[in-house]
Amino acid sequence: MTVAASRSSIIVAKYLYVATLGIIAGALNVAAMTMSMGAVFAPLLADASGSFQFRIPLLAVPVMILGAAALALFFAAAMMILASFARTFKDGQSMVTPVYWLAILPIALGNAPDRHLTPGIALVPIANVAQMIQDAIRGSFAWPLIAEALLVLLAMVVLCLWLARRILRFEDHLLGSYDGSLWKFMKERLLPGRHAPARAGGGA
Secondary structure, three states, rough: OOOOOOOOHHHHHHHHHHHOOOOOOOOHHHHHHHHHHHHHHHHHOOOOOOOOOOOOOOHHHHHHHHHHHHHHHHHHEEEHHHHHOOOOOOHHHHHOOOHHHHHHHHHHHOOOOOOOOOHHHHOOOHHHHHHHHHHHHOOOOOOOHHHHHHHHHHOOOOOOHHHHHHHOOOHHHOOOOOOOOOHHHHHHHOOOOOOOOOOOOOOO
């Protein structure tokens, strides 16, 4: 507030800080999985002769990194909105729990061995990228559907950032004096027919 930064600049700065760390962590996880997956599965899947070979297709690595980056961007945006209503670290942990719940089922859908990325699954956030990564590991690359899945998740990121921008229009939330959750805030101020008691004056 002392430098008159715009609300959009505040949101983007906070978001990019969290998202950058998430993307780095995702890329490191993909690298670790690529190097260690064969050694992990060898004792479980080796045949009677003891021979086992597991290789992730080289083309799958950039697809997996893109998927991990897209997931990091989405989770960072969703969690940033929820955690912005927290007053303590403990509150923040409990408020982002719904994001984990929403992620469990779509990721589980992507673990089915007989399922592949389809136009329908590509429209389901999180499940689309989970299935995309699994197909890539198996050497299946449906490029139009991969593009669709990534665009859907990026659209969700834009929607989250738009929602965050709308929330920061209210001075009491920006100053930390609002006492309530995201759900209460949306019901009281963002849903049609509701009017906030105090709105921000401008975009600065």
